[in-house]
Amino acid sequence: MKRMFTVIAMLGLTSFGLNLAAQQTASPQSQPDASQQQPVDSQSQSAQTFEGKVTKSGDKLVLQDASSQATYQLDDQDKAKEYKGQYVKVTATMDPNTNTLHVVDIAPTRSK
Numbered sequence: 001m002k003r004m005f006t007v008i009a010m011l012g013l014t015s016f017g018l019n020l021a022a023q024q025t026a027s028p029q030s031q032p033d034a035s036q037q038q039p040v041d042s043q044s045q046s047a048q049t050f051e052g053k054v055t056k057s058g059d060k061l062v063l064q065d066a067s068s069q070a071t072y073q074l075d076d077q078d079k080a081k082e083y084k085g086q087y088v089k090v091t092a093t094m095d096p097n098t099n100t101l102h103v104v105d106i107a108p109t110r111s112k
Helices: 002-030 077-081
Strands: 047-056 060-066 071-074 087-095 100-108
Touching: 047 071, 060 077, 071 077, 077 100
Parallel strands: 071 100
Antiparallel strands: 047 060, 047 087, 060 071, 087 100
16 A cells, blocks of 8 residues: 555656656747847837827927827928828827827828
């Protein structure tokens, strides 16, 4: 009886050791460390649509959102220049840290 208990205990400990070793081997593959993670940038985000009026704020052109009244910086001043004072639909990715729209496309909309 004592011998059977010893054999069962040894099998249990061996199984536990193999399971622990397998987890340690799989961990680096399943969870990359910080040096392997890619930073999230505006290019990897999906584009959104914003509607509003292109206006001047200081020496920069911005989009005054028609529905939320939020103001967004426009990164492509050359594209925006064509639509100064007009209502437009802007397709862009937004950098929430700087409230900047990274313009993909600008198209005029009807006046509001």
